[in-house]
Amino acid sequence: MAKATILLVEDEAPQRALLHQMLQDEGYEVVEAGSAEQALECLQQQRFDLVLSDWKLPGANGMELFRNLQSQCPEVAFVMVSAYGTIARAVDAVRAGADDYLAKPFTREAVLLSVERSLRARRLEDENRRLNQALSERDRLVDMIGRAPGMQRLYRQLEKVAGTEATVLLCGESGTGKELAARALHTLSARNAGPFVAVNCAAIPTGLAEAEFFGACKGAYSGSDRDRPGYFQMAQQGTLFLDEIAELAPDLQAKLLRAIQDKKIRRIGGNQEENVEVRLVAATHRNLEDEVAAGRFREDLFYRLNVLQLQLPPLRERKEDIPLLADHFLDLFAKRHGITKPRLPTEARRRLLDHPWPGNVRQLANAVERAVLLSEDGQVTPSDLPELPAASQAIHFKLDPQGIQWEAFEKEALSQALELAGGNRSRAARLLDLPYKAFLYRLEKHGISGQAR
Template sequence: MSHDLATHRSSKIDDTATAVRILVVEDDRDQRRLVGAILESQGYQVSTAAELESARGALASGAVDLVLSDWKLPDGNGTELLTLIREQHPETAFIMVTAYGTIARAVEAIRLGADDYLAKPFERQALLLSLEKVLKSRRLEDENRRLTEALTERDRLVDLVGRAPCMQRLYQRVEKLAGTEATVLLTGESGTGKELAARALHALSRRADRAFVAVNCAAIPEGLVESELFGVEKGAFTGADRGRPGRLESADGGTLFLDEIGELPLLMQPKLLRALQEGRITRVGDQREREVNLRIIAATNRDLAQEVEEGRFREDLYYRLNVVPLNMPPLRDRRDDIPLLVDHFARRATRRHGVSVDPFSGAVMKRLLDHPWPGNVRELGNTVERLVLLAEDGRVSVDDLPAERESRQDGGFKVPPEGLSWEQHEKDCLRQALEHTAGNRTRAAKLLSLPYKAFLYRLEKYSLA
């Protein structure tokens, strides 16, 4: 299957009812005929059964897309039929018809997996609406299943999605490197999947069943870096009443992922280098050395060579980490992957939030394709999730997309004619960024395009820390 925009959009167009086969199970002859006639007039292909026994026979002898069954049947009830269908024909949709005043049975039917229920007596319109709703959501499920199956090995590596040539080359390198113990330095802009690539390198390696320990160097307060990385020995300082292994020790035998390595304090760099070179660590306050066996993967969205040049990163550590560089392509260099990623994130969001949505319309998809995505895949993923959550009646609306900015040169912010207090404005920005990220400082700093330290400095300046 080709996975392009056209196939993505086509699913709702072939809405013809002719192919849909419905089995009506109803013991009352007049009612059975009436319902059958209504359905046939809409182009559905109808077969009927007057009791449980013949319904079972009909199901066994041919494919049925949907069963509309009365609860009360001469030789049993609709619940029995529903149970059989859920066990043996899970792809068949089921609508339970219950008598007026027996709502408990309808509730029970939904719990057992019925797609909908109708209370007797029902109007023609209610019947047709229910059918349409059920068939539509079934079709979406099929579509999702098809798309999931369509995301073949070729289109993804562990959790990385993308079939653009640059991604294919990346997968090949990741697969090749996963079989080695080589230290890999992942570079690339924020939100390009560096962490996913690190996890893929681990998952495909011989160490896959051992620990994958991720350390976010930007998120550890400077004073705690050493004890976090190397652990503390009992009694090393007040409060250290129990010894505690550091992150390197926890990763022993597995993979240590040093994320945002560019943020590691300069003072800590020689100690880390020594540990990586010698495979030995010393806990804070300990004399003993302990051996650790680590596979190292590091990531940064900074230009580390530049950082070395400017004296913010040690050259020797840089060379120790940059054995094999792997650069994650930004989303703007692989726009063709956007529809594929949209499917991926829409499916993830519907699963996560237990909702279903129609395939994205051409207008929405066009806007997604035209957006510059400065935040890369992460930003796309968040946008799609928001669209799914804001969808009404399963329809994703273009109005829920952030307004397109006219010019990216001025950020769109306008100083009000009456002026503003710069300090108050800065404080508001900091506070709102923290709110947006639920207090995650690393991400809040990114949201404001500030280096982490500059962000912290400002938090302290305004006593927001």
């Protein structure tokens, strides 16, 4: 297990250097601050596992720093260091919630024991919190939003496969809730006390992808001043969710395949392999078999991922769930924005039911949030909803027995998608399930204009 990162707050340079060396020799990463003010700046810039602070500091004292820490970073452990004359104050800090205190003069063993004990206590608290959260979420899974037959079938499948260690591939259109399904798998599994790490493969810069996945050693590249864990290390003993798996570059696909097969990885700049113990869940809105046939996705990786494939139905195939989802989002966003939950009258409800929802549940959530913010007099009106063309206005196509002129058809499809999206190119590309760059290329080819993203 990687050693913790400690913020050392001490105004006396010799004492600070002594403590720094003690902790560093034990393998901890140490950041120094000479005052409470400097410490608070550090806490805003970096995540720490523990703060080791003297009580007597220039300006604000250690107790004031602890109170700030409690309000801003309550998950961070705190150990107070105190001279003989201020031990009573250090004890007060412990009574107020600090993890431990050290009396000067101290021994190396006392310092390391206090730090280790405090970190261990926090880890146990975090584990208990995750267990309680997992149990709470497990209780709610039975009542997940969606009564349509397709969703009920999905729930049964999730419960059945969650208890296995098999890799799962979640397939469905964008916005259907693939990450939610992955979280459900994690919550129902024996790994639910471990971390759930979600990764959007489409959002990782190509040059950083290997370091992001497998980690990097100190000095592996410019600006790398310490060892950095990758997604596999972060998900150790838990679940690693790889969304939009089809967007991975071919060279990274090969490295991912090896990590899955061997359950070992090697950090950039490292010469030793590390064992990884994670459950892998992948997701895509593309047809991976088509991607394999086109040479864009490795066939061997596809078979590794496609052990258990679950399909998430689009919202247009479960219209009966729209009122349930809308009511859930009304409640959620009203609480989030501190607004009284508005009513959803029949006319507004009908507008929601009539829409084809190409963006699925995510698009519905955005529409309801907008309505909550714009609503007046305690109810949502149709004008509070974004422009929602009815399903009858969606793009329909029937192939003529005599064939078609493809270029004309493509141009018409692009034009209709732009019209449905109100001229927004990014939304229109999603309607046609085209990558944004490919959509722009086709617009330029046909001389069609539209708004930017």
